[in-house]
Amino acid sequence: MTPSPPDRADGQAASETSGRDINPAGVHLPLDPLPGHASRGRLERILRRGEFAVTAELNPPDSADPDDVYDRAAVFDGWVDGINAVDASGANCHMSSVGICALLTRMGYAPIMQIACRDRNRIAIQGDVLGAAAMGVMNILCLTGDGVQTGDQAGAKPVFDLDCMSLLETIRTMRDEHKFLSGRKLTAAPQVFLGAAINPFAPPFDFRPLRLAKKIAAGAQFVQSQYCFDVPMFRDYMRRVRDLGLHEHCFILCGVGPLASARAARWMRTHVPGVHIPDHIITRLDAASDQKEEGKRICLDIISEVKEIEGVAGIHVMAYRQEEYVAEIVHQSGVLKGRAPWRKEPNPANEMAEARLEESARAPDQALQALAAAAAEPET
Amino acid sequence: MTESRSASPRRYAIRLWSVHHARALERIYNGLAHLLLRLHPMFAALGYQRFEPPVRFLEAAVKKPLFGCRMCGQCVLSSTGMSCPMNCPKQLRNGPCGGVRANGNCEVIPDMPCVWVQAVAGAEKMAAGDAIRQVQPPVDQRLGGTSSWLRVTQQAKAPSSLQGPRR
Numbered sequence: 001m002t003p004s005p006p007d008r009a010d011g012q013a014a015s016e017t018s019g020r021d022i023n024p025a026g027v028h029l030p031l032d033p034l035p036g037h038a039s040r041g042r043l044e045r046i047l048r049r050g051e052f053a054v055t056a057e058l059n060p061p062d063s064a065d066p067d068d069v070y071d072r073a074a075v076f077d078g079w080v081d082g083i084n085a086v087d088a089s090g091a092n093c094h095m096s097s098v099g100i101c102a103l104l105t106r107m108g109y110a111p112i113m114q115i116a117c118r119d120r121n122r123i124a125i126q127g128d129v130l131g132a133a134a135m136g137v138m139n140i141l142c143l144t145g146d147g148v149q150t151g152d153q154a155g156a157k158p159v160f161d162l163d164c165m166s167l168l169e170t171i172r173t174m175r176d177e178h179k180f181l182s183g184r185k186l187t188a189a190p191q192v193f194l195g196a197a198i199n200p201f202a203p204p205f206d207f208r209p210l211r212l213a214k215k216i217a218a219g220a221q222f223v224q225s226q227y228c229f230d231v232p233m234f235r236d237y238m239r240r241v242r243d244l245g246l247h248e249h250c251f252i253l254c255g256v257g258p259l260a261s262a263r264a265a266r267w268m269r270t271h272v273p274g275v276h277i278p279d280h281i282i283t284r285l286d287a288a289s290d291q292k293e294e295g296k297r298i299c300l301d302i303i304s305e306v307k308e309i310e311g312v313a314g315i316h317v318m319a320y321r322q323e324e325y326v327a328e329i330v331h332q333s334g335v336l337k338g339r340a341p342w343r344k345e346p347n348p349a350n351e352m353a354e355a356r357l358e359e360s361a362r363a364p365d366q367a368l369q370a371l372a373a374a375a376a377e378p379e380t
Numbered sequence: 381m382t383e384s385r386s387a388s389p390r391r392y393a394i395r396l397w398s399v400h401h402a403r404a405l406e407r408i409y410n411g412l413a414h415l416l417l418r419l420h421p422m423f424a425a426l427g428y429q430r431f432e433p434p435v436r437f438l439e440a441a442v443k444k445p446l447f448g449c450r451m452c453g454q455c456v457l458s459s460t461g462m463s464c465p466m467n468c469p470k471q472l473r474n475g476p477c478g479g480v481r482a483n484g485n486c487e488v489i490p491d492m493p494c495v496w497v498q499a500v501a502g503a504e505k506m507a508a509g510d511a512i513r514q515v516q517p518p519v520d521q522r523l524g525g526t527s528s529w530l531r532v533t534q535q536a537k538a539p540s541s542l543q544g545p546r547r
Contacts, residue, residue: 122518144470144477147488165474166518199478207500210513211475218515226478273479273487
């Protein structure tokens with residue numbers, strides 16, 4: 001049972017909060033850039049305004065049907081500030097993040113396009129960044145990517161031409177200095193809000209905060225963490241992050257998600273690289289009569305703890321194959337405090353395409369005549 | 381990558397030894413860099429290219445057994461605690477990925493100690509260990525198989541004459 005989005009339940013409060021993210025000249029117009037903002041996206045606005053942000057991960061379909069993407073995005077409607085379009089997560093083949101973003105931006109969603117360095121070299125990646133920005137992608141998350149051995153194509157050639165750090169730096173250079181990695185000029189730079197991932201739950205623990213500092217130096221403006229199941233460990237990481245003052249330079253979103261069962265938890269622990277699940281979580285799941293319900297409750301408990309940690313700017317909900325519970329989890333956790341995230345933002349590219357179609361519809365005869373004239377000319 | 385997969389545990393043992401003695405190796409490296417810089421007039425007079433084959437041979441002979449060197453031609457050992465990042469299956473140049481196992485081993489090669497966990501340990505021993513915090517540019521594939529020692533020397537003496545990895 002999915003609760004209705006808060007703006008449906010309480011229209012007035014909703015329009016008040018999201019009204020700040022509407023162009024006063026018209027709801028269909030793109031947002032004006034704000035001073036100090038890298039993108040025109042709403043995720044950046046929400047975070048910079050100091051609101052608690054919520055992002056979620058879309059389970060990429062193994063299909064060529066656009067409806068599969070739209071159905072999966074619809075469950076997040078009105079509950080999240082950004083939808084992560086994953087790039088072959090776990091090195092498994094799925095619809096590409098570029099493809100998912102093309103579909104989502106067409107409908108006016110706010111995707112966070114993930115780019116993993118595993119599958120593409122710097123030539124392909126820089127091209128995708130321009131293409132994505134042209135489609136209306138405002139947020140890009142830079143990842144190294146899981147090794148190919150974890151996925152369904154273990155025989156693939158791993159690329160890793162860039163690493164997440166040099167990828168961040170590359171896109172930041174494209175955005176701020178208007179040039180490719182080679183130094184060649186761009187005529188229009190991609191205005192994107194840059195993100196990265198953090199894993200406070202893997203060794204070397206002492207170096208993890210320094211690695212975040214490095215990512216910030218390379219261009220990260222927000223980060224999403226790996227699944228947090230060990231709150232004390234996360235709290236300790238955040239304490240060191242605050243000691244370095246990093247939370248003032250970067251928005252930190254804590255990764256959370258419901259575990260479907262103790263069996264699923266054990267599987268994740270052994271099969272998903274970098275996931276740390278303490279024993280007490282598995283014991284708690286094992287003891288529950290309804291493990292799925294208990295998994296959700298654990299997730300809510302973790303959210304209620306991490307949202308109070310100083311420096312945490314939001315949560316990133318990864319409810320793999322349980323996406324329908326995201327709305328419920330966000331609602332019950334109360335992290336939005338009645339705020340209704342913008343549901344879909346108008347994509348100026350649609351209008352541009354329509355105008356061009358109209359233009360070509362007005363002058364079809366002319367084009368045909370020109371063709372006919374060219375064909376009639378005697379060959380020499 | 382196949383190379384490191386078939387590498388014997390003994391190979392890791394030598395690499396671990398190098399990391400353990402990062403401070404001493406750093407001193408030797410600094411001495412070597414100094415020596416090469418003093419030889420610069422000779423290199424320049426006779427042409428750097430002429431010295432490329434013997435120096436490359438020497439460099440490979442020293443660095444392959446000690447560090448598992450892949451002759452990427454743009455050595456960053458002094459910024460990575462004497463643990464060669466080219467041995468990372470993802471060839472990460474900027475720190476450990478999120479997949480490091482709880483025991484500190486590699487996500488891709490489970491019996492190999494993570495190159496970057498080692499790098500952090502090595503950097504702590506070194507005088508200039510903080511260099512690990514610098515963001516490194518991506519690998520320039522054109523420089524593979526060439527001598528890093530000569531390049532660094534030439535760049536230090538005449539930075540404009542050589543194109544480093546482009547940023």
